[in-house]
Each structure stands twice: as structure tokens, then as C-alpha cells.
Amino acid sequence: MHIPDGFLDLSISTIMFLLVIPFWIFSIKGVRSVLSDKQVPLMATLTAMFFAAQMMNYPIIGGTTAHLLGGPILAITLGPYAGLISMTIILFIQALFFGDGGLITFGANVWNMGVIGVFIPYLVFIIFMKIMRNKKGMLIGAFLGAFLGDVLAAIFAGLELGLSTINFPYNVQIAVMAMGVHHSVIGIGEGIATVMILSILLSKRSDLLQLQKMAPRWLPSIDLRGSK
Amino acid sequence: MIKNRMILIGIIVSVIFVLIGCVYLSSSQETLDKVAEEFGLSESILWEGLLPDYELPGLEGNLFTNLAIGIASTIMIFALTFTMGKALKKK
Numbered sequence: 001m002h003i004p005d006g007f008l009d010l011s012i013s014t015i016m017f018l019l020v021i022p023f024w025i026f027s028i029k030g031v032r033s034v035l036s037d038k039q040v041p042l043m044a045t046l047t048a049m050f051f052a053a054q055m056m057n058y059p060i061i062g063g064t065t066a067h068l069l070g071g072p073i074l075a076i077t078l079g080p081y082a083g084l085i086s087m088t089i090i091l092f093i094q095a096l097f098f099g100d101g102g103l104i105t106f107g108a109n110v111w112n113m114g115v116i117g118v119f120i121p122y123l124v125f126i127i128f129m130k131i132m133r134n135k136k137g138m139l140i141g142a143f144l145g146a147f148l149g150d151v152l153a154a155i156f157a158g159l160e161l162g163l164s165t166i167n168f169p170y171n172v173q174i175a176v177m178a179m180g181v182h183h184s185v186i187g188i189g190e191g192i193a194t195v196m197i198l199s200i201l202l203s204k205r206s207d208l209l210q211l212q213k214m215a216p217r218w219l220p221s222i223d224l225r226g227s228k
Numbered sequence: 229m230i231k232n233r234m235i236l237i238g239i240i241v242s243v244i245f246v247l248i249g250c251v252y253l254s255s256s257q258e259t260l261d262k263v264a265e266e267f268g269l270s271e272s273i274l275w276e277g278l279l280p281d282y283e284l285p286g287l288e289g290n291l292f293t294n295l296a297i298g299i300a301s302t303i304m305i306f307a308l309t310f311t312m313g314k315a316l317k318k319k
Binding site for chain 2: 165
């Protein structure tokens with residue numbers, strides 16, 4: 001899903017970069033009030049793990065491939081602020097060292113995989129936590145959040161690509177459909193991976209999941225650690 | 229001790245991912261590339277990266293160097309995120 005240079009109009013790349021800037025600012029400020037010292041190794045470990053996971057390209061539909069993003073599990077375990085910072089580090093190193101994703105399109109890639117791929121899963125997860133208030137709700141929210149995060153990130157990539165060929169307006173629809181449908185397959189995989197890692201952390205290191213501190217103030221005070 | 233075990237497991241899993249990525253799941257034809265190709269868009273090479281496509285220039289397709297690059301870059305990401313996390317964490 002990494003958009004290389006040349007695929008997007010300069011105007012689209014610039015808009016996407018400008019859209020990401022406030023998210024970076026809020027995330028840097030936000031992470032200072034959320035991320036604890038003992039969560040730092042988890043942040044580094046998950047970021048490294050999903051950088052490595054992005055090297056695996058799974059066959060999906062029509063001879064194409066896709067990879068996991070990792071944004072959902074970073075958002076759910078560490079909060080969206082640390083999640084965006086982790087995804088930005090991954091995308092920056094990939095673009096700078098390996099030419100995986102462009103430098104001009106860096107903002108668009110961060111928007112798709114770092115903002116949409118992190119904040120959407122987090123919001124869905126929080127909504128399910130609030131509605132169901134048990135571990136089952138947490139895992140359902142994690143799965144659906146990861147799925148939606150992946151599909152919406154792909155749809156945004158398709159939208160940016162389609163809008164860059166504005167002389168052929170039908171391209172937007174084609175690009176969005178192709179990206180959305182194809183990435184729904186990898187979205188299921190992302191959902192399963194997210195649920196698996198979350199389950200392991202809940203049973204082994206639930207102390208690292210500071211869910212109350214990550215959640216918005218309107219979320220009722222509930223402690224899901226150890227709930228069924 | 230527990231913290232170190234978690235890091236060790238994470239690094240081992242990452243190395244397994246790199247291994248699988250280099251050996252079995254290395255073929256990449258993303259939907260995005262296919263759609264762009266259909267629209268007549270082509271990649272412009274402004275910056276190829278220091279190690280384009282995770283390979284050492286001149287040694288493309290060499291499994292050993294690809295694995296070494298994958299593992300070294302994973303460790304670099306870990307170190308970078310760890311340093312950044314320490315700098316940004318709650319005081």
C-alpha cells in the first residue's frame with residue numbers, strides 16, 4: 001500500500017502532508033501524557049515486529065499481494081499517539097533506506113497507514129469497549145477495528161490515486177473499489193493478528209495495557225483486565 | 229527479566245518474519261501498482277533509497293545479504309523507536 005513518487009499529483013501529495021501535520025503535533029504532545037517507561041520496550045518491539053511483518057507479501061485476489069500494516073495493534077496496546085509515531089518511524093525508514101514508498105508521497109502514506117490505519121481501529125475498539133464492557137467486546141472491537149482500518153486505509157490510497165488522474169473521473173470509483181475489495185482480504189488477516197497479540201498481552205502482560213489512560217474521558221471507568 | 233523476555237520473543241518473531249518474507253513471501257505485485265499501471269501512471273525515480281527494494285546494489289537476489297539487511301533494519305527500527313519512546317515518554 002506504499003505509494004511511490006510519481007503516482008500522485010503534487011497537489012494531492014501536498015494536501016495529504018498538510019493533513020498529517022496536526023496529527024503529528026497532537027501525537028507528540030499526547031504521547032508525553034500517556035506512554036509510561038515500562039511501555040517503551042513494548043512500543044519498540046511491536047514497531048520492529050510489524051516493520052518485519054510488512055516484508056511478507058501475501059497473495060490476495062487476481063495475482064496481487066498485500067501486507068499487514070500493524071497500526072491496529074499499536075493503537076490498541078499503546079494508544080493512537082504512540083501508534084502514529086511508530087508507523088511514522090516505519091514509513092520514514094522504508095522510504096529513506098529502501099525506496100518503499102516515496103518521499104514526496106510520504107504524507108499520503110502516513111495519512112493512509114499511520115492516521116487512518118491507527119485512529120480508526122482505535123475508535124472502533126473504544127466504541128465496542130464502551131458498548132459491551134467485557135473481554136469479548138474488546139476482542140470483537142479489535143478485530144473489526146483492524147479490518148476497517150486496513151480497508152479504509154486502502155480506500156484512501158485508491159481515492160488519492162484516482163484523484164490524481166482527474167481527467168478520467170471514473171478512475172476514482174475504479175481505484176477505490178479495487179483497493180477496498182482487495183484489501184478486505186488482508187484486513188481479515190490483520191484482524192486475526194491483532195486479536196491474537198491482544199489476547200497474549202491480556203493473559204501475560206495486562207499491566208502494559210493502560211486502557212483507561214488511553215481512552216477518552218467519556219468512557220466509563222471499567223477495568224477489563226481479567227474479565228471474561 | 230520479564231521485560232527482556234518479551235523483547236527477545238519479539239526479536240525472534242521479527243527474524244522469523246524476515247526469513248519468511250525473504251524466502252517464501254517475497255513476490256510483490258500490490259493492487260495499488262496494478263491499478264496505477266491500468267491508469268497509465270508510472271513510478272518516478274526521485275529517490276531509490278540507499279538499499280532499493282531491501283537489496284544490496286550489485287548483490288540483488290542474494291538470500292544471505294537480503295536476510296542480513298532485513299534483520300539489521302529490524303534491529304535499527306527497534307533501537308530508533310526505543311530511543312524515541314524514551315525521549316517522549318511521560319516524565
